[in-house]
Amino acid sequence: MRGHGWNxxxxxxxxxxxLAATAAVAFVAGCSSSGEGKEAGSAAPAAAAPxxxxxxxxxxxxxxxxxxxxxxxxxxxxxxALLDADAVTLGLRGAGAPERTVTLPAPAAALAxxxxxxxxxxxxxxxxxxxxxxxxxxxxxxxGDARAVARRSDGSLAVGLADGRVQILAADGHLAQTxxxxxxxxxVAATGAAVTVLDRAQTSITQLDLxxxxxxxxxxxxxxxxxxxxxxxxxxxxxDTAGGALLVYTAEPLVxxxxxxxxxxxxxxxxxxxxxxxxxxxxASNEVVGxxxxxxxxxxxxxxxxxxxPNAVTIDERTGDMFVGSATGDGLxxxxxxxxxxxx
Numbered sequence: 111m112r113g114h115g116w117n118x119x120x121x122x123x124x125x126x127x128x129l130a131a132t133a134a135v136a137f138v139a140g141c142s143s144s145g146e147g148k149e150a151g152s153a154a155p156a157a158a159a160p161x162x163x164x165x166x167x168x169x170x171x172x173x174x175x176x177x178x179x180x181x182x183x184x185x186x187x188x189x190x191a192l193l194d195a196d197a198v199t200l201g202l203r204g205a206g207a208p209e210r211t212v213t214l215p216a217p218a219a220a221l222a223x224x225x226x227x228x229x230x231x232x233x234x235x236x237x238x239x240x241x242x243x244x245x246x247x248x249x250x251x252x253x254g255d256a257r258a259v260a261r262r263s264d265g266s267l268a269v270g271l272a273d274g275r276v277q278i279l280a281a282d283g284h285l286a287q288t289x290x291x292x293x294x295x296x297x298v299a300a301t302g303a304a305v306t307v308l309d310r311a312q313t314s315i316t317q318l319d320l321x322x323x324x325x326x327x328x329x330x331x332x333x334x335x336x337x338x339x340x341x342x343x344x345x346x347x348x349x350d351t352a353g354g355a356l357l358v359y360t361a362e363p364l365v366x367x368x369x370x371x372x373x374x375x376x377x378x379x380x381x382x383x384x385x386x387x388x389x390x391x392x393x394a395s396n397e398v399v400g401x402x403x404x405x406x407x408x409x410x411x412x413x414x415x416x417x418x419x420p421n422a423v424t425i426d427e428r429t430g431d432m433f434v435g436s437a438t439g440d441g442l443x444x445x446x447x448x449x450x451x452x453x454x
Contacts, residue, residue: 155296155310156334156351158421159375159394161438166396166415168434170445175201178435178442180218181422186226188426189242190433192442193218193231200231202245210245214238220258220297225265232256237269237279250283258298260305260340268305270295276307276318289318292325297338299346304361306346308338315348317364327364331357341381345403347388349376356390356401356408370408372399378423384430384447387411391420391434398423398434400450412450417443 177195184191192201197217202210216234224230224239231238234255239248254271261267265281274292277285294309305318313335319326334352341347345367346359356376358368375394382389387400388408396416401408420443422435430447 156313156336158336158351158377158419158437161393161396161419164396164415164418164440168417168441168443169414170443170449172417172441172443175435175439175442177437177439178422179437180221181424181433181435181442182221182223182229183424183426183433184227184229184242185223185427187242188428189229190424190426190442191221191229191240191242192435193221195437198233200240202240202242205243207243210243212240212245212247215249219256222259222261224261224267230259230261230267232259232269237267250279252277257295258307260298260300262300262305263302268298268300270298270307276305278305278320287320287323289320289323289325292316299338299340301340301344301346301361304344306338306340306359306361306364308335308348310334310336313350313352315346315359315364317361329359329364329366332369336377337379339379339381341388341403342383347379347381349379349390351375351377356388358403358408368403368406368408370401372401372408378421380423380425380432382425382430382432382447383427385451389423389425389432391416391423393419393421396420398432398445414445414450417441 179197180193182191187205189205198214200212214233215236218231218233220232222230229240235252237250254273258270267279269277276289278287280286293312295307296310297308299306308315314328315331316328317326331348332350332353335348336351337349339347348357356370356372374392376390377393378391380389389400391398398416400412402411416434417436417440419437420434421437424433432445434443
């Protein structure tokens with residue numbers, strides 16, 4: 111069952127969403143108005159669970175790589191960006207081009223696709239545009255520490271800052287809008303005209319009211335949410351690491367649609383639009399699991415052993431190949447689309 115409410119008489123947003131994910135499971139999504147985030151209590155943010163020594167050989171093939179903080183396949187060309195554990199050294203490899211190394215001006219909190227052929231890095235008080243093939247960079251100064259970035263359909267960028275602001279940068283780089291007074295911004299997703307942010311400490315997601323220039327409806331995201339991505343249907347996919355669940359929302363308005371228990375400490379997320387499957391890493395068991403979301407309740411369609419501590423995962427949109435990065439230096443794992451299909 112689903113529900114959401116709008117307190118129109120007071121001009122503030124309220125209400126909550128209730129979802130029965132299965133006949134035996136009910137989930138209540140807490141909610142807050144746009145002005146409540148600063149006063150709400152927060153706990154230590156959830157994080158990836160420590161991985162044990164692997165009990166099975168990783169699926170696919172594994173190539174050498176040091177400890178990785180993030181992995182991203184640039185959608186247009188398939189070039190891989192590998193962010194080292196120091197968060198300053200970025201390696202570019204694959205897609206038939208020479209390997210490159212880029213040194214960022216500050217530790218990067220996040221990577222994201224930019225314009226075709228470009229990778230974005232939220233690095234300190236700088237948003238770095240990186241050519242995925244040549245490694246050439248263009249730095250855009252910011253007036254706060256960047257935590258997250260997402261490219262919108264009109265080419266503008268939503269940049270989340272550590273002080274609870276989200277800035278909308280127009281395609282030409284100028285500041286178009288600022289939304290302030292968020293309790294925290296750890297991830298940003300853009301779906302259609304909507305921008306949604308994840309706050310790990312509050313374990314909540316908030317959709318921005320860009321028309322009013324303020325935070326909009328906020329919903330609690332499980333008991334310890336860590337990561338947020340969107341898919342080409344406009345859905346918002348969240349890992350509730352502490353609660354062992356995958357959460358699926360839609361925007362405009364923000365509504366929780368699905369909650370599905372996925373087991374051992376779900377953490378990193380990647381969406382494969384070729385197979386309509388979301389892949390979730392389980393760090394406490396060194397696995398990656400795929401779920402088909404088309405039936406209304408996520409259905410498991412694949413499970414593979416990974417490299418140790420799989421804190422990062424990405425999909426090459428051109429080929430469907432999946433890459434899993436180890437945070438302990440156990441390598442970069444490639445699981446081909448054909449191999450995943452055979453394993454289903």
